[in-house]
Amino acid sequence: MLLDSGTYNIEPIQGKDAWKLCDFVISNAERLKRYFPKTLEQNSTPDLAAIFVTKKVNQYSDKEEFLFKLTEKEHRTIIGLVYIKNTDWDNKQAELAYCIGYQYEGKGFITQSVKELATYAFEHLGLTTLQIVVHKTNMGSVKVARNNGFTWQKTLPKEHTPPGEAPLDMELYVLTNREHKFS
Template sequence: MQIDFENYSISPIQEKDAWRLCNFMVSNADRFADFFPGTLRENLNPTLSELFVAKKVKEFHAKEEFLFTVKENTDRTIIGLVYVKELKKVEGQGELAYCIGYEYAGKGLMTKLVDKIVRWSFNKANLNTLQIIVHHTNIASKKVAEKNKFIWQKIVPKVHQMPNGEFVDMELYELYRKS
């Protein structure tokens, strides 16, 4: 499965993505340190990335978590990631988490990517509710949620641990599949 749009593509993580993923995470380490610390920590070198990718491929096939890479089609460079995670199959609920590299930020790409993944999540993964959890300082991510018609629900207290150990409040947005 691959979703193409403009000069980009979204596809499930693959074993061959390990080196590119390592390059992506390391070159954007400052950008991802606060809100993607686990993914960053697990991709700091090619060996770690190979282990991470193997685990994520297995989880994708088992339908436990879905990790998609976003690639620039000309040279196949990874420019972003989109997770569909925290799956609650009985309730039909999942959470979206996403990140994009420095040079692609602010161009509206993530809004389009989330739209594509929302459609996939509702139509292929058979989810009924999607959530986005974002820190109040991440204005760009809040705009992505709002432009994709996610509705602000509430502040979730002390739900995310920062790299310094501090737990911070996050904002919860939700989108429901139309009947």
């Protein structure tokens, strides 16, 4: 699957992406350390990234978790990631998690990618509910959720513990396939 969004592509992570993924996480380490510490840790060297990518390709194939890369068209550089994770096939729901490189922030790439991948999740994976879990101070992420029709449901007490910090309350946003505007 490949989605062409004009200046960038959205596609599943592939085995050949280990070096590019390592470059992405290292150059965005400061941005990723609080909300994506495992992704950062597991891709901190090219060898670790190769193991990570192999695992994610297998999880995609097994329909456990779906990791998509956003790649800039001209140089094929990874500029962001979107996960469809915590998939609950019995309840037909999953969580979306996303990050964007510092130089691409605020350009609408994640908002558009979440829209495209929500459509993919509903139409091709058969999911009926998607969730986004964000910290209330992460206004960019809150804006992505709201701009895509996700509605705030509740606060999740002590849901996420960043490295070296106390547990944080997180906000749960939800979108159902009935509310999603397919385009």
